[in-house]
Amino acid sequence: MSVQELEREQAPKKASFGAVAWLRWVWRTLTSMKTALILLFLLALGSVPGSLVPQRSVEPDKVARIYEQSPALAEWYDRFQLFEVFSSTWFAAVYLLLFTSLIGCIIPRTATYVRELRRKPPAAPRHPSRLPHSATFESELTTEEVAGRLRKLRFRVVTGDGWVSAEKGYLRETGNLFFHIALLGILLAIGAGSLFGYRGNVLVVEGDGFANTVAAYDRFMPGSQVSAESLEPFSFQLSEFKVAYQVTGDKRGQALDYSAHLKVNDTPGAPARDFELKVNEPLEVNGTQTYLIGNGYAPVFRVTDGKGQVAFDGAVPCLIEQKTTMTSGCVVKVPDAQPSQLGFLLQFLPTSVPLTDGDHASAFPGELNPEVKVLGAFSGDLGMNSGKPQSVYELAEPEVMKKLKPLVMGTSVPKPLAVGQSLDLPGGVGKLEFTGVKEWITLQTNYDPGRWPALVFAATAVVAIALSLMIRRRRVFVRIAQGKAEVGGLTRTEGSAAGFAEEFTEIVQVLSAGEKDVR
Amino acid sequence: MSAEQLAELSDLFVVAAVLLYVVAMVGFAIELAFGRSRPGRAATARRVEIKQPVAVGAAAGGDTVAVSDEVSAGPADASPEEPAVAGETPPGAPERAGQDDRTMRVAVRTGTVALGLAWLGMIANLTAIATRGLAVERWPWGNMYEFVVAICFAAVAAFLGTQIRTNVRFLGAFVMLAAALGLGLAVKVFYTAAGPVVPALDSYWIAIHVSAAIISSGLLTLAGVSGVLYLVRGDGMSRLPSRAELEKVAHRAIVFAFPLWTFAVIAGALWADRAWGRYWGWDPKEVWSFITWVAYAAYLHAKVTAGWRGRAATIVQLVAFGCLLFNLIGVNIFIDGLHSYADVD
Numbered sequence: 001m002s003v004q005e006l007e008r009e010q011a012p013k014k015a016s017f018g019a020v021a022w023l024r025w026v027w028r029t030l031t032s033m034k035t036a037l038i039l040l041f042l043l044a045l046g047s048v049p050g051s052l053v054p055q056r057s058v059e060p061d062k063v064a065r066i067y068e069q070s071p072a073l074a075e076w077y078d079r080f081q082l083f084e085v086f087s088s089t090w091f092a093a094v095y096l097l098l099f100t101s102l103i104g105c106i107i108p109r110t111a112t113y114v115r116e117l118r119r120k121p122p123a124a125p126r127h128p129s130r131l132p133h134s135a136t137f138e139s140e141l142t143t144e145e146v147a148g149r150l151r152k153l154r155f156r157v158v159t160g161d162g163w164v165s166a167e168k169g170y171l172r173e174t175g176n177l178f179f180h181i182a183l184l185g186i187l188l189a190i191g192a193g194s195l196f197g198y199r200g201n202v203l204v205v206e207g208d209g210f211a212n213t214v215a216a217y218d219r220f221m222p223g224s225q226v227s228a229e230s231l232e233p234f235s236f237q238l239s240e241f242k243v244a245y246q247v248t249g250d251k252r253g254q255a256l257d258y259s260a261h262l263k264v265n266d267t268p269g270a271p272a273r274d275f276e277l278k279v280n281e282p283l284e285v286n287g288t289q290t291y292l293i294g295n296g297y298a299p300v301f302r303v304t305d306g307k308g309q310v311a312f313d314g315a316v317p318c319l320i321e322q323k324t325t326m327t328s329g330c331v332v333k334v335p336d337a338q339p340s341q342l343g344f345l346l347q348f349l350p351t352s353v354p355l356t357d358g359d360h361a362s363a364f365p366g367e368l369n370p371e372v373k374v375l376g377a378f379s380g381d382l383g384m385n386s387g388k389p390q391s392v393y394e395l396a397e398p399e400v401m402k403k404l405k406p407l408v409m410g411t412s413v414p415k416p417l418a419v420g421q422s423l424d425l426p427g428g429v430g431k432l433e434f435t436g437v438k439e440w441i442t443l444q445t446n447y448d449p450g451r452w453p454a455l456v457f458a459a460t461a462v463v464a465i466a467l468s469l470m471i472r473r474r475r476v477f478v479r480i481a482q483g484k485a486e487v488g489g490l491t492r493t494e495g496s497a498a499g500f501a502e503e504f505t506e507i508v509q510v511l512s513a514g515e516k517d518v519r
Numbered sequence: 520m521s522a523e524q525l526a527e528l529s530d531l532f533v534v535a536a537v538l539l540y541v542v543a544m545v546g547f548a549i550e551l552a553f554g555r556s557r558p559g560r561a562a563t564a565r566r567v568e569i570k571q572p573v574a575v576g577a578a579a580g581g582d583t584v585a586v587s588d589e590v591s592a593g594p595a596d597a598s599p600e601e602p603a604v605a606g607e608t609p610p611g612a613p614e615r616a617g618q619d620d621r622t623m624r625v626a627v628r629t630g631t632v633a634l635g636l637a638w639l640g641m642i643a644n645l646t647a648i649a650t651r652g653l654a655v656e657r658w659p660w661g662n663m664y665e666f667v668v669a670i671c672f673a674a675v676a677a678f679l680g681t682q683i684r685t686n687v688r689f690l691g692a693f694v695m696l697a698a699a700l701g702l703g704l705a706v707k708v709f710y711t712a713a714g715p716v717v718p719a720l721d722s723y724w725i726a727i728h729v730s731a732a733i734i735s736s737g738l739l740t741l742a743g744v745s746g747v748l749y750l751v752r753g754d755g756m757s758r759l760p761s762r763a764e765l766e767k768v769a770h771r772a773i774v775f776a777f778p779l780w781t782f783a784v785i786a787g788a789l790w791a792d793r794a795w796g797r798y799w800g801w802d803p804k805e806v807w808s809f810i811t812w813v814a815y816a817a818y819l820h821a822k823v824t825a826g827w828r829g830r831a832a833t834i835v836q837l838v839a840f841g842c843l844l845f846n847l848i849g850v851n852i853f854i855d856g857l858h859s860y861a862d863v864d
């Protein structure tokens with residue numbers, strides 16, 4: 001190939017540049033090795049910002065933070081699509097050019113390769129001993145016997161009048177071709193996956209269920225060819241979630257195992273089956289995977305309003321504030337409370353211990369002594385009907401917060417509540433009860449039809465590149481005359497001569513075996 | 520033995536490995552400093568097998584005339600650990616006195632001792648890994664410390680493994696230096712007490728994916744060291760082997776390592792598919808593995824592109840090696856992502 005290319009580069013350049021000639025020039029330039037090399041560089045270089053600038057698809061929160069902190073910078077990043085490098089136009093341009101170049105390489109090489117496959121080794125040179133590897137020994141063998149021995153060594157052999165020529169190592173080219181084709185295959189598989197696949201995230205609290213529909217997801221990211229009906233119709237219920245923690249030593253508090261107990265219905269009518277969902281062990285239903293990707297606490301509260309009615313009763317998923325102790329921030333909004341709406345800012349401590357200053361903090365991520373600190377209780381209009389999107393982790397917008405009436409705040413904060421304890425709000429406007437602790441998990445569901453094809457192509461690529469790099473093309477020539485055999489060999493692969501020397505010696509040994517008079 | 524004792528033992532073996540590597544490095548350096556000088560370009564002649572029952576003539580490069588008496592061209596009394604390399608003494612180089620000969624012999628012997636120490640160091644390194652694994656009852660490459668210790672082992676093993684078949688003793692001093700520095704860095708900066716790993720890492724995939732990454736990184740380190748020497752060494756006389764030989768060592772290491780690295784990346788994707796719900800998500804570690812892979816592919820292409828062989832290809836190789844190092848160390852420290860298992864504070 002490199003020789004052909006050299007010829008191509010040295011071919012006389014035509015001065016006249018008609019449209020056809022010009023197109024041909026573009027195609028040749030694009031499919032030349034040098035261009036491939038430069039495009040590979042560009043591909044590597046282009047990936048670098050993808051690891052330095054937060055990517056929208058990986059860390060949306062960090063992207064949002066850049067927008068907040070330095071809007072001008074964010075705008076520039078956005079202009080160059082640096083928040084989504086790997087789906088940007090310029091990155092696509094590089095890899096599409098590279099793959100065009102690749103196709104331009106593969107097609108002529110395949111043709112050459114098919115021709116090569118059928119081609120016989122060339123006739124032996126007049127003096128094989130002048131080749132880089134050679135040996136001479138006395139031999140009674142006929143050309144047919146020599147050919148037979150070489151065939152046993154799995155050479156492709158042709159014979160002539162007093163000579164034998166043999167070649168081996170065709171798998172090298174096969175490997176090279178398959179490797180490059182497999183790369184194309186991987187790209188296509190990824191493309192198909194992003195068109196026809198989808199990804200969704202959902203948070204589920206212990207005791208609750210989930211059914212695989214678009215509406216059930218907190219966040220749903222479909223490919224452009226996905227319709228709502230095409231989702232696999234499975235459902236499940238989260239009966240229990242457990243975490244095992246290291247309790248001693250330096251790594252005290254490190255999670256050792258997460259396990260979610262599910263009751264799964266593969267189809268709406270199917271009987272429920274038990275499934276233990278763990279990290280590294282996703283739930284699979286007909287090609288759709290569900291993964292356990294996060295967890296946290298969801299304490300259960302009951303709020304009684306000023307009129308004595310239960311205005312809220314349920315588990316509240318809390319946001320993790322500190323991972324090592326699972327100290328979590330919770331927000332309880334009670335829009336149904338009468339006479340005015342109620343809101344609470346709370347902190348959940350899974351293992352509450354008193355500090356010297358009278359405050360409390362969590363000392364361990366496991367649920368050993370769960371308590372809830374009331375950071376603030378408010379009454380007034382929570383502004384939930386404003387039509388603006390509401391965050392479950394924020395009590396209200398800052399300007400709404402200002403208008404709320406603080407009931408409990410600052411120094412008036414009471415002692416943390418243990419399970420079963422309650423806090424009576426001043427002025428008889430209501431009561432907050434801490435009734436129990438549940439846990440929540442976040443799940444990711446994935447459907448990617450390109451997954452298996454990508455794996456098959458990737459496996460092909462590995463095997464093929466190993467063949468391509470490990471195998472060398474080599475030729476052996478033998479001339480027999482007057483009881484003497486002259487053997488010469490050469491390898492057509494650069495940089496592997498040292499290894500061939502040994503193989504050549506072995507070949508010579510095989511050919512001269514049974515002969516006593518080895519020179 | 521209790522887990523704590525095993526963990527302590529492991530730490531001791533790491534220290535022992537560092538010491539052995541340092542002493543071996545000095546030995547190799549002495550051999551290099553007082554050993555034979557070699558010409559820059561001429562030494563393209565291949566190794567000649569003397570012990571073969573048949574005459575194997577090796578002609579240099581494109582030469583068509585087999586010089587059959589090259590078989591005996593190498594110094595007949597060459598010590599077994601120093602294979603005869605045809606054309607080692609440049610024509611016209613002044614013959615030195617016997618005193619220099621003696622120095623040279625001592626130098627060679629020092630190198631042999633260094634080789635033995637390197638083997639001992641490697642065994643200590645391996646023992647450190649094994650005892651750590653026994654102490655924590657899992658695959659012992661779950662954090663940055665364990666990972667770096669394993670890569671140092673792999674680099675030394677790649678060097679000593681190559682040395683069995685091809686004489687690459689000139690690399691000794693540099694590989695030992697790299698391994699000793701690596702272990703030192705692991706102990707001083709990355710040290711993590713023996714303990715369990717997070718559940719995502721608790722998978723048989725760690726054995727497959729990380730082992731492949733470690734072995735290929737070891738080989739690529741060998742190639743990187745050769746590449747640096749290639750650039751340091753000019754075309755003139757030097758105690759280092761010729762550029763052609765250095766290039767050959769680097770090329771062979773990369774040719775072995777590239778498929779392995781490809782496999783490591785794909786195994787990583789398979790694991791990510793199990794653990795995180797996608798096989799490829801452009802996490803920083805994934806990005807840099809990809810960059811490294813593309814950079815080595817660029818090297819392989821450069822090797823077959825007119826005008827890029829030799830120096831340019833070596834520079835490409837070293838850029839790729841830089842990407843590999845940044846991926847192994849830099850990404851864990853400077854960038855956080857899903858792969859931030861480094862446990863470095």
Ligand code: HEM
Binds near residue numbers: 040102104105106
């Ligand atoms: C998608 C990016 C590509 C990657 C990752 C890639 C990778 C590789 C690798 C690893 C090799 C080494 C195999 C060997 O040395 O035999 C190789 C060889 C080769 N590649 Fe690519 N390649 C890519 C694109 C291309 C393109 C676009 C072309 C066409 C211009 C091309 C042409 C070749 C040729 C001709 C060889 C054979 C070199 C030889 O004869 O040793 N490759 N490629």
